[in-house]
Amino acid sequence: MELIPTRDIEKAKRNREDTCRLIVQVEHTFLEIGRLLSECHDNKYWEIMGYKSWKEYVANLPWPTKPSRSWTSRLRSVYKLSLSPTAPSKNILLQIGIAKLSLLVAKANRAGDVDIAMFDKASRLNLIDLKRELGYKLPSYDSSEQYSQDYDHLDLQQKIKDIGEAFKLQVQMEYPESEYEYDVVWRNSTQLRSATHVFEVQVKGSLEEALTKLKLAYDNMGKPILCLVVATAKDMNKAEALLKGAFKEMADELVILRPVDIYQLHRSLIAAKSVMSKLGLPSA
Numbered sequence: 487m488e489l490i491p492t493r494d495i496e497k498a499k500r501n502r503e504d505t506c507r508l509i510v511q512v513e514h515t516f517l518e519i520g521r522l523l524s525e526c527h528d529n530k531y532w533e534i535m536g537y538k539s540w541k542e543y544v545a546n547l548p549w550p551t552k553p554s555r556s557w558t559s560r561l562r563s564v565y566k567l568s569l570s571p572t573a574p575s576k577n578i579l580l581q582i583g584i585a586k587l588s589l590l591v592a593k594a595n596r597a598g599d600v601d602i603a604m605f606d607k608a609s610r611l612n613l614i615d616l617k618r619e620l621g622y623k624l625p626s627y628d629s630s631e632q633y634s635q636d637y638d639h640l641d642l643q644q645k646i647k648d649i650g651e652a653f654k655l656q657v658q659m660e661y662p663e664s665e666y667e668y669d670v671v672w673r674n675s676t677q678l679r680s681a682t683h684v685f686e687v688q689v690k691g692s693l694e695e696a697l698t699k700l701k702l703a704y705d706n707m708g709k710p711i712l713c714l715v716v717a718t719a720k721d722m723n724k725a726e727a728l729l730k731g732a733f734k735e736m737a738d739e740l741v742i743l744r745p746v747d748i749y750q751l752h753r754s755l756i757a758a759k760s761v762m763s764k765l766g767l768p769s770a
Contacts, residue, residue, distance in 0.1 A: 490534055495534060497531065498526075498531040498534040498535050499535070501522055501525060501526050501531050502531070502535060502547075504522055505519060505523065505526070505547060506547060516561055516564065516580075517568055517576060517579060517580065519561050520561040520562050520563075520564050520566075521565050523558050523561055523565075524562045524565055524566065526543070527540060560584070560588050563588075563591045564584055564587045564588060567587060567591050567594060568587075570594075570599065572599065572600060572601055572602045572605065574602075574606075574609070581609060582605070582608045582609050585613055585640060585641075585644050586611075586616050587608070589608075589616055589617060589620055589622075590604065590605070592620075593620055607619055612648070612756060613641055613645075614645070614749070614752075617641075637689055637745045638689075639669075639687055639689045639690075642715060642745055642748055643659050643670055643685075643687055644659075645752045646669070646670040646685050646687075646715075646748060647659055647670055649748070649751055649752055649755060650670070650683070652759070655673065655674065655682065656672070656674065657670065657671070657672055657673075658670070658671050658673075661684075663703065663706060663707060664706060666699045666702065666703075668684050668685070668686065668699065668703060669686050669687045670684075670685040670687075671683070671684050671707075671710075672710075679707065679708070680709075680710070681703070681707045681708060681710040682710055682711065683710055683711045683712075684700060684707060684710045684711075684712055684713065685713045685714075685715060686699060686700055686714050686715070687715045687717075688714060688715060688716050688717060688725075690717075693721055693724055693725060693728065694728070694732075696714060697725070697728060697733050697740075700714065701733065701735075701736055704739055709739075712736065712741065713740075713741045713743060714740060714741070715743045715744070715745060715747075715748060716743070716744065717744075717745055722742065726742070
């Protein structure tokens with residue numbers, strides 16, 4: 487077996503320690519995590535640490551959600567985009583956020599680069615408007631079609647996050663509690679374990695599991711308002727049936743929403759904030 491230099495072993499250990507430490511703060515440190523993951527991948531530190539593959543290494547990092555190679559790939563791609571000559575400062579990139587920067591990565595992969603003007607638009611536009619600017623097909627706010635198979639889970643999570651923050655609540659996506667992670671949790675304070683609202687977004691997957699998670703949240707997180715966002719008419723009908731049967735004890739605690747409800751509320755808040763700003767009024 488080839489001897490590994492002590493200095494490389496120390497670098498590999500330090501890289502992993504720093505990566506693990508920052509993962510718990512991923513929302514504010516995604517660029518640094520992307521740098522560390524890129525460094526680990528490119529230098530094969532995962533091999534030095536004794537892992538058989540990059541996939542195995544990624545799976546053994548303490549992610550707040552289930553490990554995903556696509557997620558680590560996104561972090562690495564966003565970090566490499568930040569090295570572009572046209573990229574703005576780190577502070578502006580952090581304000582843009584990983585969701586919108588991921589869209590710019592996709593644009594860079596198609597067009598070869600992202601110009602200064604597009605970074606500027608990303609810093610000013612919300613996620614849905616940036617998608618529209620980049621030519622994505624989006625569900626219409628005014629459509630008579632209440633449900634669609636094309637709703638994006640992450641986009642709905644981000645909208646719910648924005649709405650909570652507009653009301654000065656402490657908001658966290660992929661909130662870990664017991665054996666589950668919840669899509670979005672609103673709280674009055676980060677110091678409190680109890681929540682005001684817990685959201686699960688049901689675009690696909692098990693409706694029964696989503697309801698089970700919400701029931702556990704009600705029992706363990708201070709009896710918050712439970713919110714289930716259902717993307718299809720089929721799941722809406724199924725949810726209503728389950729609330730009359732196996733989950734009937736939740737019927738009075740659960741609010742069922744459509745994606746269009748989230749989009750309309752988000753759009754209304756953005757519009758109200760714009761008008762209040764023009765009138766010189768403080769936003770909520």
